[in-house]
Amino acid sequence: MRRLLAATALLAGLLSQAASADDTSVDSKRPNVLLILADDLGYTDLGHYGSEINTPNLDALAREGISFSNFHTAANCAPARAMLMTGVNNHLAGVATIPEMVPPELSDYPAYQGVLSQNTVTIATLLQDAGYHTYLSGKWHLGSTPELIPFNRGFERTFMLADSGADNWEQRPYLPLYDTANWYMDGRPTSLPEDFYSSRNLVDTLISFIDSNRGDGQPFFAYLPLQAVHMPVQAPQEYIDRYMDAYTDGWNILRENRRQAAIEAGLVPADVPMARMHTTEDWDALSNDAKRYEAKRMAVYGGMVEAMDHNIGRLLQWLKDTGEFENTIIIFTSDNGAEASDMTIPGAALGMRITGHNIEYATLGLKRSLNTIGPSFASAAASPLAWYKFQVGEGGMRVPLIISGPGLEAREGFDHAFTWIADLAPTILQMTGTDMPGERYGGKPVHGMEGKDLTGLLTGHADQVYGPDDFVAYELAGNKVVFHGDHKIVLHAQPQGDGQWRLYDIVRDPGETADLATKHPALFQRMLGEWEMFEQRAGVQTLPPGYESRRQVSINALRKMFPNTILIFLLTLLILTPFAVAWKIRGKNNRA
Amino acid sequence: MKIKILRILVALPAIVFVSFGVRWLVAPAGIAPFFGMDLMEGLGRSTLIGDMAAAFLTLGISVLTGLVTERRTWIIVPAIFMALAALGRVLAWAFHDATLATSMIGPEILIAAFWFFASKHICEGEKA
Numbered sequence: 001m002r003r004l005l006a007a008t009a010l011l012a013g014l015l016s017q018a019a020s021a022d023d024t025s026v027d028s029k030r031p032n033v034l035l036i037l038a039d040d041l042g043y044t045d046l047g048h049y050g051s052e053i054n055t056p057n058l059d060a061l062a063r064e065g066i067s068f069s070n071f072h073t074a075a076n077c078a079p080a081r082a083m084l085m086t087g088v089n090n091h092l093a094g095v096a097t098i099p100e101m102v103p104p105e106l107s108d109y110p111a112y113q114g115v116l117s118q119n120t121v122t123i124a125t126l127l128q129d130a131g132y133h134t135y136l137s138g139k140w141h142l143g144s145t146p147e148l149i150p151f152n153r154g155f156e157r158t159f160m161l162a163d164s165g166a167d168n169w170e171q172r173p174y175l176p177l178y179d180t181a182n183w184y185m186d187g188r189p190t191s192l193p194e195d196f197y198s199s200r201n202l203v204d205t206l207i208s209f210i211d212s213n214r215g216d217g218q219p220f221f222a223y224l225p226l227q228a229v230h231m232p233v234q235a236p237q238e239y240i241d242r243y244m245d246a247y248t249d250g251w252n253i254l255r256e257n258r259r260q261a262a263i264e265a266g267l268v269p270a271d272v273p274m275a276r277m278h279t280t281e282d283w284d285a286l287s288n289d290a291k292r293y294e295a296k297r298m299a300v301y302g303g304m305v306e307a308m309d310h311n312i313g314r315l316l317q318w319l320k321d322t323g324e325f326e327n328t329i330i331i332f333t334s335d336n337g338a339e340a341s342d343m344t345i346p347g348a349a350l351g352m353r354i355t356g357h358n359i360e361y362a363t364l365g366l367k368r369s370l371n372t373i374g375p376s377f378a379s380a381a382a383s384p385l386a387w388y389k390f391q392v393g394e395g396g397m398r399v400p401l402i403i404s405g406p407g408l409e410a411r412e413g414f415d416h417a418f419t420w421i422a423d424l425a426p427t428i429l430q431m432t433g434t435d436m437p438g439e440r441y442g443g444k445p446v447h448g449m450e451g452k453d454l455t456g457l458l459t460g461h462a463d464q465v466y467g468p469d470d471f472v473a474y475e476l477a478g479n480k481v482v483f484h485g486d487h488k489i490v491l492h493a494q495p496q497g498d499g500q501w502r503l504y505d506i507v508r509d510p511g512e513t514a515d516l517a518t519k520h521p522a523l524f525q526r527m528l529g530e531w532e533m534f535e536q537r538a539g540v541q542t543l544p545p546g547y548e549s550r551r552q553v554s555i556n557a558l559r560k561m562f563p564n565t566i567l568i569f570l571l572t573l574l575i576l577t578p579f580a581v582a583w584k585i586r587g588k589n590n591r592a
Numbered sequence: 593m594k595i596k597i598l599r600i601l602v603a604l605p606a607i608v609f610v611s612f613g614v615r616w617l618v619a620p621a622g623i624a625p626f627f628g629m630d631l632m633e634g635l636g637r638s639t640l641i642g643d644m645a646a647a648f649l650t651l652g653i654s655v656l657t658g659l660v661t662e663r664r665t666w667i668i669v670p671a672i673f674m675a676l677a678a679l680g681r682v683l684a685w686a687f688h689d690a691t692l693a694t695s696m697i698g699p700e701i702l703i704a705a706f707w708f709f710a711s712k713h714i715c716e717g718e719k720a
Contacts, residue, residue, distance in 0.1 A: 564619035571614040575649070576607060579656040586660060 032328040033221045039230035042338030042381025049400050050261035053305045057313030065404025069267050069414035073421040075396040075476045078141050080335040086120040087425030087449030091538035093120045101549045111539040115143030121441045123425045124154030127221040130434045133213050137206035138225035151187035159205040160184045168198040168234040169367045176354040177557030198227035199311040228308035233371040239303030240365050247298040250283030251376040258383035266413040273513040274384040279375035298377045300365030329405030337396040338381035340388040342374035386512045392481040394510050417464045420472050422451030430455050473534035477549040482527045489527040602710050605703050606655035613649030667711035674704035
């Protein structure tokens with residue numbers, strides 16, 4: 001009843017805001033929705049969240065709305081997007097992980113298709129059926145076959161990247177497993193313009209989509225899944241220049257500075273402990289040239305975040321100029337935590353040779369640069385949390401969430417309630433007065449939404465949406481986690497982790513420094529029991545022995561690039577081996 | 593040393609032929625155009641893949657067997673096969689309107705001749 005009242009109050013607020021707005025600019029009674037998804041943005045990468053990076057537009061959005069400190073998402077891309085679009089657990093939605101990481105042994109299991117199952121319905125479909133214009137400009141990564149592209153999953157207009165990522169400056173793949181960067185316009189393959197830069201062009205396209213139907217009386221749902229700040233980390237030169245001196249003190253100082261700023265902002269408790277990741281290198285041991293190089297890698301990252309903020313600012317300003325802003329719910333978040341991939345490691349050069357990239361200092365972040373920030377700076381981007389993308393530590397799963405819009409009162413500081421990526425879909429439906437899907441939709445069975453409606457938190461009518469009997473479980477590549485109240489049990493699979501379950505209080509110790517498993521054995525056991533039930537329910541499979549996600553990406557890439565060549569090589573080798581052995585034996589006998 | 597180099601030179605085309613044979617079995621669509629062929633359908637495809645794979649694998653394996661056993665017959669027969677293939681191509685051009693495939697005929701004659709003469713030196717010990 002309390003939630004019903006909260007939702008009613010929110011909807012009433014939204015409708016009254018809309019009615020009082022300028023009639024020429026706000027044609028609909030229902031609110032527009034702008035959903036902005038950054039890619040691989042770290043927990044403290046925004047100014048409002050404790051960053052030194054200049055993000056005035058997102059900071060202003062946060063001040064005007066509600067910011068969340070305890071929002072969790074999946075630990076990598078497609079699973080997060082599947083839950084965001086459907087409100088359904090990613091395993092049930094067919095996206096246990098990205099398709100590039102699926103081992104062939106599991107590719108027949110429904111949960112491991114790596115593309116969004118037809119047994120789910122997207123919020124775009126639901127909103128479109130409810131009379132919304134639906135637009136997408138950016139990365140999709142939930143399937144590229146005709147029936148899976150967003151044009152056929154509820155989006156009316158789309159400018160879409162099908163892949164896990166791509167170059168930000170031109171139509172160029174960033175991984176050798178792609179022949180090209182697969183961009184689509186309204187369901188058909190398309191080419192990028194010469195002067196492309198991802199954040200700028202994605203925003204421009206979204207504006208053109210919204211503008212094309214503006215004033216026809218229908219509200220819009222606009223989804224902006226940006227490429228920023230996924231690798232290649234690239235930014236315009238003028239943005240890079242602003243950060244050239246910002247990171248010369250190294251990752252340890254940056255991580256500590258971010259921790260202090262996060263404490264001052266009220267994001268984390270004042271005494272929050274912080275672990276040092278075992279993957280963090282010794283900054284002081286680096287040569288001056290190496291320090292200079294590392295500092296520039298991160299300067300490009302800072303520039304890319306600011307460029308993203310600048311272009312989001314342009315979009316928000318356009319909404320204001322056209323009178324749509326006051327009637328638009330704006331949601332900003334990231335698909336997962338900071339990315340620790342490192343293109344400076346041995347072996348990366350071969351991939352870059354194939355894609356035509358380099359990591360030369362002079363052009364870091366510019367065209368043809370496959371810049372990354374590596375695990376040490378990624379750890380700082382996630383400060384004060386531990387771990388990063390692909391891992392189920394808080395650094396991989398806890399990201400910023402900002403919600404602003406009509407009917408929502410600005411709130412200082414942060415809402416500290418636990419929230420989950422699958423909650424956003426039902427929240428959007430609730431805020432737009434759109435019905436949730438039942439067990440069937442469009443004539444076929446669909447999974448019901450599992451996420452919680454957050455409107456109670458948004459209106460201040462609730463402190464929590466997850467109760468004492470609620471659990472949220474998640475798995476990625478053998479890394480497992482269960483959230484419950486203030487706690488979390490977590491298992492980091494080998495080789496990155498030790499394969500042991502641990503219990504943490506992620507409210508008082510979000511850095512996951514103190515294992516409480518022996519202190520709270522009953523809670524620990526109860527959460528382990530929940531994991532086992534989830535494993536069964538969601539169809540989580542045991543990974544093949546020796547599975548390692550990044551190695552699997554390379555193997556799958558080789559299989560895709562040379563599917564027959566490898567088999568031909570192996571069979572030829574098989575036939576030749578007896579001759580080689582016989583030749584060797586004969587040689588030995590002759591010598592004897 | 594001279595014989596060792598000769599053995600390697602004889603083995604190289606044999607290894608290539610083995611890989612051609614495997615390619616016909618594994619990815620025929622990729623190798624068929626190399627020989628100016630379409631993959632055909634039904635029985636034609638079956639014959640094409642089966643016979644081409646068998647021919648190339650037999651060629652390669654025979655020569656390698658000859659190198660290991662030092663019995664000349666194992667190398668002479670593939671050399672004759674290659675020479676007849678070249679002759680067949682010329683006759684196909686002369687009487688059946690086929691293209692004069694000099695890019696194929698040339699290597700086939702060269703390889704046949706090389707295998708024939710090289711086998712003489714490699715298998716000298718066979719008489720003894």
